[in-house]
Amino acid sequence: MFARDAALAVAIATLATIDGTAAQTANQPPDTMAARVEACTPCHGNKGEGTSDVYFPRLAGKPAGYLYNQLLAFRSGRRKYPPMNYLLEFLPDPYLEAMAEYFASEHPPLPQPAPSEVSKEVLAQGELLATSGDAGRNIPACVSCHGPGLTGMQPGIPGLLGLRAAYVSAQLGAWRYGTRTAKSPDCMQLVAGHLTEADVTAVAAWLATRAAPTNPAPVPKGTYALPFGCGSQPN
Amino acid sequence: MGSRLSITLLSIKLLALAAALTTAAQAQDKTGDVIARGEYLARAGDCTACHTAAEGRLFAGGRPMPTPFGTIYTSNITPDPETGIGKWSADDFYRTMHNGRFPDGGLIYPAMPFASYTKVTRADSDAIFAYLRSIQPVNQKNKPHELRFPYDNRQLILGWRTLFFREGEFKPDPTKSAEWNRGAYLVEGLGHCGMCHSPINALGGTSQSDAFKGGLIPMQNWYAPSLTSNREAGLGDWSIKDITDLLQTGVSARGVVYGPMAEVVHNSLQYLSDEDTKAMAVYLKGISEPSPPPPASSALPTTESSLLISLGKTVYDKNCASCHGTQGEGKPPHWPPLANNQSIEMQSAVNPIRMVLNGGYPPGTKGNPMPYGMPPFAGLLSDNEIAAVVSYIRTAWGNRGTPVSAREANELRSAPLN
Numbered sequence: 089m090f091a092r093d094a095a096l097a098v099a100i101a102t103l104a105t106i107d108g109t110a111a112q113t114a115n116q117p118p119d120t121m122a123a124r125v126e127a128c129t130p131c132h133g134n135k136g137e138g139t140s141d142v143y144f145p146r147l148a149g150k151p152a153g154y155l156y157n158q159l160l161a162f163r164s165g166r167r168k169y170p171p172m173n174y175l176l177e178f179l180p181d182p183y184l185e186a187m188a189e190y191f192a193s194e195h196p197p198l199p200q201p202a203p204s205e206v207s208k209e210v211l212a213q214g215e216l217l218a219t220s221g222d223a224g225r226n227i228p229a230c231v232s233c234h235g236p237g238l239t240g241m242q243p244g245i246p247g248l249l250g251l252r253a254a255y256v257s258a259q260l261g262a263w264r265y266g267t268r269t270a271k272s273p274d275c276m277q278l279v280a281g282h283l284t285e286a287d288v289t290a291v292a293a294w295l296a297t298r299a300a301p302t303n304p305a306p307v308p309k310g311t312y313a314l315p316f317g318c319g320s321q322p323n
Numbered sequence: 324m325g326s327r328l329s330i331t332l333l334s335i336k337l338l339a340l341a342a343a344l345t346t347a348a349q350a351q352d353k354t355g356d357v358i359a360r361g362e363y364l365a366r367a368g369d370c371t372a373c374h375t376a377a378e379g380r381l382f383a384g385g386r387p388m389p390t391p392f393g394t395i396y397t398s399n400i401t402p403d404p405e406t407g408i409g410k411w412s413a414d415d416f417y418r419t420m421h422n423g424r425f426p427d428g429g430l431i432y433p434a435m436p437f438a439s440y441t442k443v444t445r446a447d448s449d450a451i452f453a454y455l456r457s458i459q460p461v462n463q464k465n466k467p468h469e470l471r472f473p474y475d476n477r478q479l480i481l482g483w484r485t486l487f488f489r490e491g492e493f494k495p496d497p498t499k500s501a502e503w504n505r506g507a508y509l510v511e512g513l514g515h516c517g518m519c520h521s522p523i524n525a526l527g528g529t530s531q532s533d534a535f536k537g538g539l540i541p542m543q544n545w546y547a548p549s550l551t552s553n554r555e556a557g558l559g560d561w562s563i564k565d566i567t568d569l570l571q572t573g574v575s576a577r578g579v580v581y582g583p584m585a586e587v588v589h590n591s592l593q594y595l596s597d598e599d600t601k602a603m604a605v606y607l608k609g610i611s612e613p614s615p616p617p618p619a620s621s622a623l624p625t626t627e628s629s630l631l632i633s634l635g636k637t638v639y640d641k642n643c644a645s646c647h648g649t650q651g652e653g654k655p656p657h658w659p660p661l662a663n664n665q666s667i668e669m670q671s672a673v674n675p676i677r678m679v680l681n682g683g684y685p686p687g688t689k690g691n692p693m694p695y696g697m698p699p700f701a702g703l704l705s706d707n708e709i710a711a712v713v714s715y716i717r718t719a720w721g722n723r724g725t726p727v728s729a730r731e732a733n734e735l736r737s738a739p740l741n
Contacts, residue, residue, distance in 0.1 A: 115654055116654055116657065117646070117654050117657050117658050117695055123695060124693055124694075124695050124696065125696070126646075126695070126696065126698055127682050127683075127684060127696030127697055127698045127699070128696075128698075129698060130682075130698045130699060130700065130702060130703055131699075131702065141702065164377050164378045165377045165378070165741070166377075166378060170739075170740035170741055171681065171699055171701075171740060173740065173741045174681060174683070174740040174741050175682065175683065175684055175696065175699070176684070177585075177586070177741065178585050178586060178588075178589040178684065178685075178686035178687060179684055179686075179687045179694070180687040180692060182692065183687050183692060183693045183694075186693065
């Protein structure tokens, strides 16, 4: 009896709160992450699917841990892109985490791959590097870390699908020149350091031709072992 | 008898010990209080904004500060004896704050706001020093400044000091309330608000008579509005609650903070007590002055203005009205109103143009941990469209601003973002 009364009292109190809140929020923006990240959408698309600008990456469906690491790096200035550094400068960790979770949980369809502008030979070289690497030059295959389906692995390894060649090429270039860095051991810097400009063009072009797999979600943590240590993907 | 004596002696000893312990505990409490108060005051002075570098250790310095005269690197103020202020005394620290001189008498560049900090009381300076002594020492050498000739000659600071520096602790105004005076002490002293909100002349100084009259912040290209003119950021017709909301949470019914002010709220103002925030609000509201009539017309020809404004309405209805409302009413505090928003109407159109170009988030604060953001439109709108929409919001709904040209919009595309 007492329990029922108490439950009723709680229910009434809850209703009262909802009513009060509703009255207050009638003229307020929606209390959603979608409304809060509208500042991201002109460049990354409404659901993080990307826009027509080939240098702005798709965010949707990437592992939340990867996205969070990038938000932290842009906020501190470690990853340099002034419009991003400026937007994030005074946002607290839990909010950046919520933003990362939001875009990680969005799953707009992957775009149709655009026809490639490079020759068949270059694409073949890209495919070889991405799927088998080049042991003679200490270059691991992309798939050995980013997954056989190139969909990435939770929590820190991004998928490489749905990105345009210009973006991938610019990022690999930034890793090579040391303008993009990550937590030590900085595996991508090591890998990109072994790539030539021609390798970068070939890999970026081939990756951009890949069609969406049936399941584009990143695989769970620990699905496969990484070939070497990676600061962004703690064991 | 003997044993009674020894018991008594023991009791006395125990009592003495207990008394000694109590005194020690009290002394420690007192030290703890002073350190906590020092930490609070260091927040009020926003020391960390300059003395902590991005990804750097707290107060270890090394942050580059671009100035019109070259780059200054901030100093290590951790208690490391070799590279920080570990060998300083409280007197040394007070002299730095109060008189802008290093312990050896050397002159400090006025990028350090000692012209404001000179107003800080000795007790508050000592508390901040006690706090700085209590933090983790970091062994990190100061980087030499990279100033251009002739500004690398510290003797020039003497000239600057003669022109712009008046040494002296804050003197309360007996005709005003204690609250007003507390607000004045915080705004003029530790808050060093005048560093940005006063016009800076070619010599990098501010004359006393121009204090809080607003000015373009060198190097950053944001306009720090006047705190005395109600046509700018004067708060004469704001309610105390709207002012305290803005200072503590970064958002208010009248507008939100952005640009360099977002940093001030993020690092400093959000940590101030309700009482201190209210005192600052009372003072800031009190210093607003009757405003001169608005400028009658803009520099643009009338035909160009009306074309801009009519295009501006189209751009606004398509891109802005969904958040800011068809009548500029917004959904305050998160989507700020643009109608009757001083920040939009000011004579300088730098800030509204930059907000349209760069967008921005208000700071995440205890009172508003997940702020709503404004999208950047630099990549979506042409110079003409930016000028048009800014001209429209500056003149629609009874706003008394003036139209802006596409050239002004274009020039601000290259303004530094950080």
